[in-house]
Amino acid sequence: MTIVPVALGARSYDVVIEAGLLARAGDHLASLSPGRRMPIVADENVVPHLDTLRASLERAGIASEAIMIPAGEGSKSWATLERLTDRLLELGVERADHVIALGGGVMGDLVGFATAILKRGCGFVQIPTTLLAQVDSSVGGKTGINARAGKNLIGAFHQPKIVLIDPTVLDTLPARELRAGYAEVAKYGLIDDAAFFTWCEEHGPALLAGDAQARVYAIAHSVRAKARIVGEDEFETTGRRALLNLGHTFGHALEAEAGFSDRLLHGEAVAAGCALAFGYSAAHGLCPVQDAVRVAAHWQAVGLPDGLAAAGIAASAERLVDHMRHDKKASGGHVPFLLARGIGQTYLDKQVSLEDVRSFLALQPR
Structure with missing residues (x-):
């Protein structure tokens, strides 16, 4: 226990x-x-x-x-x-x-x-x-x-x-549901624990295949990570807890476009959103391109979407950005984004231009 x-x-x-x-x-x-x-x-x-x-x-x-x-x-x-x-x-x-x-x-x-x-x-x-x-x-x-x-x-x-x-x-649990949940496991490594993301790269496929020991380790490690962050910022007032939303601003827009249906599960949207967040960060020189490639490669390796095309989203950049404007974290006309300086180095940026996001999304394969 x-x-x-x-x-x-x-x-x-x-x-x-x-x-x-x-x-x-x-x-x-x-x-x-x-x-x-x-x-x-x-x-x-x-x-x-x-x-x-x-x-x-x-x-x-x-x-x-x-x-x-x-x-x-x-x-x-x-x-x-x-x-x-x-x-x-x-x-x-x-x-x-x-x-x-x-x-x-x-x-x-x-x-x-x-x-x-x-x-x-x-x-x-x-x-x-x-x-x-x-x-x-x-x-x-x-x-x-x-x-x-x-x-x-x-x-x-x-x-x-x-x-x-x-x-x-x-x-x-159906295999698709298990994969969707796994996105939230690996997310903890992307936030502030690069060593755990490496563990995920090495053990994620076994976890999804039924390795009981890997599952217990991943669950306990993830719960400890979330408990620590929640304990520091229960009501998301300091910005620390906001790190848990990595991939969610992009991801929620994809879910909205999918009608909040089984067409795109939440964890699948988070995976695609994380890949987009790292892709956006790399495109703006904030993090190494190889880190964004590494994130996308891991999602591909475990059967999770690594972008719009893999998530089955063909909507225009304008439509996706419009979904983002309704994000519950929007404040003063701005939508905060979780970006990255590298794997395990996520940070909150409250001044991201939605026009920049639109331009980035317009270039994404569909």
Whole structure:
């Protein structure tokens, strides 16, 4: 068992990582709300895991109620949020109760936001079942839903009470979903840990092929990296936490163009976005060209998109830049970009010209 603390004062919590943990989840949750029912919000993709979790809760003396939500990014909507909060209120959820989010990033984002606003805030537990959610979205307290104007524009910071990660659930994850989550793993190396990116180059293919030891190492390393950054800048006020958005400004524009659908998964968009961020940095003399080439080569090696063409995006540069104008991090008419001086040397630039970005994107193969 590996326990990674997320140090946030009164909002601190642990991330517990252990093979087979799902079947023992009740042991870790029994003390949260003694004698109270724990609703579980899940989608049809995780029904086998739901059965394991409910059996574990029952053994620990915890009653549960399953609330099924349609799978996919489309569930991060006002309509689904309304249905979920209405159902939680019907179940009599109180402020001291805890709701379990079982599934990928969509479930975590949706349940986190629902519990942030329900009765002005109640507790929730993250049990992520995708690699992307295990290494990124389940940790840090960013919750929310999408709007017509863009991704995650409606939301709140709301930390979970505990995060339980069972790496063995990844054995049932489709290969495409696993690759998409891997983009968030390698991203930590690109941000400020060049040695970890080298590890990814050496072990990433084995991780994706099923190497259990590589998966556990990558998950624990990624969670520690995110916990450290979140602990330094919980509400993204100093700029430190913004580094976690590497690839996201480009990536969210690609997702918007794809209609926030399964046509382009979030992790795939992040991979393409990271490649574009390094490509833009190299084109402007900010980082060595060979580093941008290295990033693109690694994405190609593991089957992730390394740009617009590989991501299936044919939209004009003007259209993609227009999507960026709706980015939730926009301020004073500027959109902050994460750029790079090299692998492991990401930095935040708040003065990037969108005209320069448009010119760069216009030259990208489609």
